[in-house]
Amino acid sequence: NVKGDRLWESLMEMAKIGATKKGGCCRLALTDLDKEGRDLFSSWCNDAGCTIKVDKMGNIFARRAGTRDDLPPVMTGSHLDTQPTGGKYDGVFGVLAGLEVLRTLNDFDVKTEHPVEVAVWTNEEGSRFAPAMVASGVFAGVFDLEYGLSRADLDGKTMGEELKRIGYAGTEEVGGREIKAFFEAHIEQGPILEHEEKTIGVVMGAQGQRWYEITITGQEAHAGPTPMARRKDALVAASKIITEVNRIGMDNQPFACATVGLIQSSPNSRNTIPGEVFFTVDFRHPKDEILSKMDAELRAFAEKTAKDGGYEMKFEEIWYSPPVEFDTDCVNAVRKGSEIAGYSHMDIISGAGHDACYISRVAPTGMIFVPCENGISHNEEEEATPEDLAAGCNVLLHAIVERANI
Amino acid sequence: NVKGDRLWESLMEMAKIGATKKGGCCRLALTDLDKEGRDLFSSWCNDAGCTIKVDKMGNIFARRAGTRDDLPPVMTGSHLDTQPTGGKYDGVFGVLAGLEVLRTLNDFDVKTEHPVEVAVWTNEEGSRFAPAMVASGVFAGVFDLEYGLSRADLDGKTMGEELKRIGYAGTEEVGGREIKAFFEAHIEQGPILEHEEKTIGVVMGAQGQRWYEITITGQEAHAGPTPMARRKDALVAASKIITEVNRIGMDNQPFACATVGLIQSSPNSRNTIPGEVFFTVDFRHPKDEILSKMDAELRAFAEKTAKDGGYEMKFEEIWYSPPVEFDTDCVNAVRKGSEIAGYSHMDIISGAGHDACYISRVAPTGMIFVPCENGISHNEEEEATPEDLAAGCNVLLHAIVERANI
Numbered sequence: 135n136v137k138g139d140r141l142w143e144s145l146m147e148m149a150k151i152g153a154t155k156k157g158g159c160c161r162l163a164l165t166d167l168d169k170e171g172r173d174l175f176s177s178w179c180n181d182a183g184c185t186i187k188v189d190k191m192g193n194i195f196a197r198r199a200g201t202r203d204d205l206p207p208v209m210t211g212s213h214l215d216t217q218p219t220g221g222k223y224d225g226v227f228g229v230l231a232g233l234e235v236l237r238t239l240n241d242f243d244v245k246t247e248h249p250v251e252v253a254v255w256t257n258e259e260g261s262r263f264a265p266a267m268v269a270s271g272v273f274a275g276v277f278d279l280e281y282g283l284s285r286a287d288l289d290g291k292t293m294g295e296e297l298k299r300i301g302y303a304g305t306e307e308v309g310g311r312e313i314k315a316f317f318e319a320h321i322e323q324g325p326i327l328e329h330e331e332k333t334i335g336v337v338m339g340a341q342g343q344r345w346y347e348i349t350i351t352g353q354e355a356h357a358g359p360t361p362m363a364r365r366k367d368a369l370v371a372a373s374k375i376i377t378e379v380n381r382i383g384m385d386n387q388p389f390a391c392a393t394v395g396l397i398q399s400s401p402n403s404r405n406t407i408p409g410e411v412f413f414t415v416d417f418r419h420p421k422d423e424i425l426s427k428m429d430a431e432l433r434a435f436a437e438k439t440a441k442d443g444g445y446e447m448k449f450e451e452i453w454y455s456p457p458v459e460f461d462t463d464c465v466n467a468v469r470k471g472s473e474i475a476g477y478s479h480m481d482i483i484s485g486a487g488h489d490a491c492y493i494s495r496v497a498p499t500g501m502i503f504v505p506c507e508n509g510i511s512h513n514e515e516e517e518a519t520p521e522d523l524a525a526g527c528n529v530l531l532h533a534i535v536e537r538a539n540i
Numbered sequence: 541n542v543k544g545d546r547l548w549e550s551l552m553e554m555a556k557i558g559a560t561k562k563g564g565c566c567r568l569a570l571t572d573l574d575k576e577g578r579d580l581f582s583s584w585c586n587d588a589g590c591t592i593k594v595d596k597m598g599n600i601f602a603r604r605a606g607t608r609d610d611l612p613p614v615m616t617g618s619h620l621d622t623q624p625t626g627g628k629y630d631g632v633f634g635v636l637a638g639l640e641v642l643r644t645l646n647d648f649d650v651k652t653e654h655p656v657e658v659a660v661w662t663n664e665e666g667s668r669f670a671p672a673m674v675a676s677g678v679f680a681g682v683f684d685l686e687y688g689l690s691r692a693d694l695d696g697k698t699m700g701e702e703l704k705r706i707g708y709a710g711t712e713e714v715g716g717r718e719i720k721a722f723f724e725a726h727i728e729q730g731p732i733l734e735h736e737e738k739t740i741g742v743v744m745g746a747q748g749q750r751w752y753e754i755t756i757t758g759q760e761a762h763a764g765p766t767p768m769a770r771r772k773d774a775l776v777a778a779s780k781i782i783t784e785v786n787r788i789g790m791d792n793q794p795f796a797c798a799t800v801g802l803i804q805s806s807p808n809s810r811n812t813i814p815g816e817v818f819f820t821v822d823f824r825h826p827k828d829e830i831l832s833k834m835d836a837e838l839r840a841f842a843e844k845t846a847k848d849g850g851y852e853m854k855f856e857e858i859w860y861s862p863p864v865e866f867d868t869d870c871v872n873a874v875r876k877g878s879e880i881a882g883y884s885h886m887d888i889i890s891g892a893g894h895d896a897c898y899i900s901r902v903a904p905t906g907m908i909f910v911p912c913e914n915g916i917s918h919n920e921e922e923e924a925t926p927e928d929l930a931a932g933c934n935v936l937l938h939a940i941v942e943r944a945n946i
């Protein structure tokens with residue numbers, strides 16, 4: 135079994151980098167803090183005797199040799215970047231659980247036929263740079279390298295520039311190699327396991343996502359002498375669309391999620407009618423048909439709102455990530471691991487996107503969920519228990535060892 | 541008569557300071573650019589033989605002596621600060637029209653019994669520091685000095701600090717002295733004069749205003765795995781209130797205006813449900829009863845929205861500026877000036893607040909409006925014709941000379 139204490143200590147050590155006052159973490163992708171986190175991980179992997187490689191998207195691979203080192207690796211991992219008001223576990227758990235598996239194999243001097251690699255995927259969150267999972271997406275051939283490196287943050291800085299700046303623009307080609315199996319351990323980030331009182335979620339797949347960027351242009355004018363009837367208030371139009379996004383989420387239950395997470399209004403002055411508003415939409419559903427229906431509803435409403443109010447509108451779908459089904463063998467390995475270790479478990483669909491979603495296109499893939507307190511994630515108060523995290527890590531160990539010796 | 545060309549040239553010279561690509565001006569209160577504008581104005585006043593004093597709120601007074609210099613001054617003026625996407629005339633016209641009056645009196649060597657002063661009021665716009673007209677408000681005893689100096693921008697910098705930094709924290713006491721009469725020339729900032737084809741607006745008074753700051757606190761959570769029914773999305777609540785603000789404006793016609801000009805959402809990340817949204821509300825109406833009714837409607841809706849959705853809400857009315865009626869003698873002087881000079885004119889109520897609104901509490905006050913193109917202000921495309929501006933300046937000259945010799 136893994137050492138739960140060691141895993142916990144590593145998590146708490148990593149959480150110091152970008153620690154927030156409210157007990158969370160702000161370690162945005164490709165910032166100085168992200169570099170610090172990557173450096174710490176790399177030094178731990180060095181200590182564990184791994185060889186480390188970095189690819190052109192900044193993905194890090196720490197490798198423990200197999201007895202037949204020419205065989206394709208069994209891979210695990212997740213991400214070290216966080217949301218602006220992120221927690222200590224989202225992503226980090228999957229990376230450090232992978233490290234803990236390597237440390238445990240070392241402890242017991244276990245040899246595996248296949249090499250085992252722990253991956254850190256760049257910019258999984260999609261918060262500083264959209265879309266999410268962009269570097270695992272390049273690895274899986276969903277995006278090309280140029281697209282990945284040219285993703286820009288709101289200040290116009292690109293991933294390529296920022297990778298160079300922090301010294302993680304590696305030389306390895308991105309992807310294009312065989313992987314025996316990929317497993318990602320993660321906190322659930324939702325309320326189901328806690329509610330069902332299960333320790334392990336055997337992840338069957340993930341729901342689909344559509345991300346949009348919408349810019350409404352009206353006309354700036356004085357908030358005092360401009361009669362209501364003459365106005366083109368971009369924020370009023372945006373507010374109607376935001377309310378509709380919420381309606382679409384509500385009316386496509388069960389399962390639909392609909393969120394406007396980001397909004398920027400210009401010139402953002404109390405007594406000037408907003409002339410331009412930029413905002414994003416995040417739609418999710420496990421069924422592709424419903425996701426398409428939500429898409430159609432949003433387009434129709436946004437177009438009508440723009441037309442009726444005489445606004446200009448730029449409406450762009452910037453990301454579509456279809457629903458994912460994981461590999462049966464990998465899913466079974468996770469379920470079997472839970473049973474051998476004696477943990478309560480249930481099948482579950484992931485509400486979040488994960489690097490595993492993209493890797494599943496190029497390798498047999500599975501995921502392991504553990505509960506998080508009140509189902510809260512993307513929040514500084516995100517919590518998980520050392521016991522549940524150790525349990526998830528043990529299931530990961532079982533799954534990896536099984537796959538690495540076939 | 542005044543020299544319209546000279547007035548226009550000075551306006552264009554001042555407009556270079558903070559000039560924007562779209563032909564407007566961004567010269568926010570107490571920035572380096574505001575200092576530059578103030579310096580330019582002061583040098584022009586020096587050249588015109590004025591003595592210059594600056595008070596503790598940074599208000600500038602350029603004085604042309606009277607033949608009986610112990611008599612209280614006739615004063616005119618406005619402001620040099622602009623909106624983030626402001627125009628070349630809002631405020632600046634009133635200041636430079638005052639200067640043009642002094643230059644004209646010099647040209648013809650006209651002596652006035654009362655001294656004449658041109659004032660530049662600090663932070664009239666209320667954009668960088670809320671509320672608007674804060675320094676003329678301190679001058680009029682509506683706010684105390686400490687309140688004025690402690691107004692802070694969104695970065696927490698106070699007016700007191702910024703006045704010191706740009707060297708305009710003067711030593712004169714703020715207000716407390718007699719003023720014979722105050723006149724302010726300004727572009728209308730609305731569509732009425734243009735629509736009625738009149739050159740001069742004889743301003744009878746100004747509508748009332750109520751400004752609010754509202755903070756809605758919900759709960760940050762992941763946009764993917766968090767079921768709609770469990771969410772407390774602060775931006776959804778804010779959007780409902782913004783839509784209602786617009787409804788209140790629409791349903792209290794004629795005359796009501798209602799605007800949300802400023803919004804900040806946190807953490808502002810595409811795939812995190814917004815945890816906290818801060819926004820402002822600007823309500824206006826010429827009738828106090830209707831303004832109170834609008835206030836009651838907003839409070840009721842906001843409270844219900846917060847309660848029903850389980851949000852925390854901070855709801856603060858940060859400014860109340862009641863409807864203003866200007867002094868009959870001053871209004872008549874403006875009307876008479878228009879008639880003598882032969883300009884078409886009409887009575888009008890100001891939709892915007894102006895420094896004159898506060899000065900009217902401590903001195904007989906009147907205002908002169910000239911048309912602006914398409915009624916557009918607080919917009920980089922704000923335009924006014926040299927002819928109309930010269931006309932307004934001539935009316936100002938008449939009104940000042942009349943009042944300065946009684």
Ligand SMILES: NC(=O)NCCC(=O)O
Nearest residue numbers: 258259266486487764811
């Ligand atoms: N796990 C996670 O938070 N992923 C971010 C991408 C998403 O929003 O689903």
Ligand SMILES: NC(=O)NCCC(=O)O
Nearest residue numbers: 358405664665672892893
């Ligand atoms: N004149 C002007 O733009 N004043 C700003 C204060 C207001 O919003 O009324």
